[in-house]
Amino acid sequence: MLSVKSILNIEDLSLEDIDLVLSNTDSFLEVLGRDLKKVPTLRGKTIINLFFEPSTRTKTSFELAAKRMNADLVNFSAPASSLKKGESIIDTVKTIIAMKVDLIIVRHPDSGAAKFIFIKTNIPVINAGDGKNEHPTQALLDLHTIKKRFKDFKKVKVAIVGDILNSRVARSNIKLFKKVGFDVSVVSPPMLLPENMDYFNVDIKNNIDDVIGEVDVIYMLRMQFERHNRELYPSVREYNEYLSLNMDRVSKMKKESIVMHPGPVNRGIEISEEVMNLSGKGSDRLLINTQVTYGVAVRMALLYLLLGQ
């Protein structure tokens, strides 16, 4: 059993919780490999996908996870722009309680929204990304991807590259990777780092060339253009010079090392077209689609652990 009723952030998860999620993920990956990708585990349970921000892959991933376990899933989308903050969350929460759902998946532009909904409803909540705060299911699927690839996974060296300031993925991943003992560094220019970076206690570099030949995992973040209210990074040219992954840099990576990205990729900014289009053997180190596949299985494991036992 998990020690938590909701998946709101990484801090609340114990190492035992994390192991439990990952071992169940393996079982559900086996289900996803079958012809008939469906199990009756959550028959009769109702799940709501509550998305206040645009999302393709995370929303679809949760939807598939729920449907493959035979739960009833309802999509509730509200464009962020039509929200009056606070007031409309309360109204939404009241509606959800009245609908008697068993679990709520929330994505919201405000940090803390998932926790707020859990406190107000006391219904299990999975945080599918809240503002710049956390995206714990992304971190868990990323951990699974790394664990599957490296036998001695405790010794893994990871560099997280790009827009740390605006990235909830960076926050959850740094916390989770450190928790399981990885050697974590970040690569970002000072203007794309949060002020409280000391809190994370990681090595900071400003140029991807400082880490590219040393790490096992190069984790590229999406440039969060929608969260920039002024021009933070002067130009794509400079981004390409210090942060982007191009063919030249890929050629300097360690033999077994891998490239990850939470998606969607801004082609030509975080990762060059040529690298994205790698085919054959060269593409073995690009794990972006593998992350997506494992994402469904991790979410099935979480739904099972929160609802199915």
Ligand code: NCD
């Ligand atoms: C991430 C998100 O929305 O936080 N994407 C995702 O969940 N697939 C990362 C991002 O958009 O940069």
